[in-house]
Amino acid sequence: MIKFKTEENQVFFIGAGPGDPDLLTLKGARALEGCHAVFAPTPYEETFAQLLRGKQVLVPFGFYFQELLDLLHKLLEKGDVAFLVPGDLTFYSPFQALIDVLGTRAEVIAGVGTANAASAFLKKTLDLPGVCNRAVIASPRTLGDQPGSPTLAELAAPGVTLLIYMNNLPLPELVAQLKKGYGKSVPIALVHRLCLPGEEVVLATLDEIVEQVGERDFFNLTGTDRRPALTLVVAGETLSATVDGSWWDFRRDTIWKFREE
Numbered sequence: 001m002i003k004f005k006t007e008e009n010q011v012f013f014i015g016a017g018p019g020d021p022d023l024l025t026l027k028g029a030r031a032l033e034g035c036h037a038v039f040a041p042t043p044y045e046e047t048f049a050q051l052l053r054g055k056q057v058l059v060p061f062g063f064y065f066q067e068l069l070d071l072l073h074k075l076l077e078k079g080d081v082a083f084l085v086p087g088d089l090t091f092y093s094p095f096q097a098l099i100d101v102l103g104t105r106a107e108v109i110a111g112v113g114t115a116n117a118a119s120a121f122l123k124k125t126l127d128l129p130g131v132c133n134r135a136v137i138a139s140p141r142t143l144g145d146q147p148g149s150p151t152l153a154e155l156a157a158p159g160v161t162l163l164i165y166m167n168n169l170p171l172p173e174l175v176a177q178l179k180k181g182y183g184k185s186v187p188i189a190l191v192h193r194l195c196l197p198g199e200e201v202v203l204a205t206l207d208e209i210v211e212q213v214g215e216r217d218f219f220n221l222t223g224t225d226r227r228p229a230l231t232l233v234v235a236g237e238t239l240s241a242t243v244d245g246s247w248w249d250f251r252r253d254t255i256w257k258f259r260e261e
């Protein structure tokens with residue numbers, strides 16, 4: 001049994017998964033239960049409403065950093081506090097500065113990242129042997145726009161499964177970059193609002209996707225706010241590949257068997 005409680009009240013950064021509370025870990029659920037105040041980014045205040053009942057629910061992005069720290073210290077006088085971290089801390093999470101400044105008072109709990117949930121939805125492993133030998137995680141928002149900054153065209157290549165978070169490129173431009181990198185049309189999935197109301201997944205090829213999506217704005221490029229849409233892009237040959245049992249048997253012979261078998 002993991003013991004959460006130390007002498008001091010704690011701030012838990014709970015990997016909350018893509019939005020469905022069913023994907024909260026047991027450890028996360030236990031920590032959340034013990035907190036009297038919870039910072040929940042939209043739409044978690046709605047989808048987690050049942051688990052948040054009776055707790056003070058706050059929106060983290062409504063505060064500047066120092067305001068947030070002052071508020072946290074007040075809340076900590078009363079008991080434990082939680083942040084629901086979309087997906088979890090592993091990729092593209094804005095909570096690192098808080099965790100660093102809180103030091104031993106911060107506890108991070110792993111969760112189901114959007115990449116994991118997308119792989120499950122698509123029923124595809126993202127590094128299928130013989131088809132893909134690596135997965136690359138990137139966002140055009142953070143690659144930088146200085147001369148020499150890497151581009152998606154440079155990251156995409158045969159054998160790469162590319163996971164693109166927070167895309168801010170118009171779809172035709174994104175597709176052009178990926179086609180340049182892959183050198184051909186490969187499968188692409190736009191995974192929108194996974195595990196949330198309004199969930200929609202468009203699976204096509206680079207040659208088909210622009211027409212298939214039409215006027216739909218899956219990346220919030222035209223909305224009134226600048227927030228990245230809850231859309232993950234996954235591209236690569238693994239999305240349409242199937243395998244027979246020969247790889248299983250190869251592993252059985254070369255990895256799983258005891259040496260003397």
Ligand SMILES: C[S@@+](CC[C@H](N)C(=O)[O-])C[C@H]1O[C@@H](n2cnc3c(N)ncnc32)[C@H](O)[C@@H]1O
Binds near residue numbers: 165
């Ligand atoms: C700030 S990042 C957070 C990523 C998160 N830390 C994770 O591990 O999944 C936000 C981006 O994650 C992806 N994302 C988060 N939740 C999603 C969801 N429910 N469905 C599809 N994509 C999602 C989108 O690319 C979105 O722009």
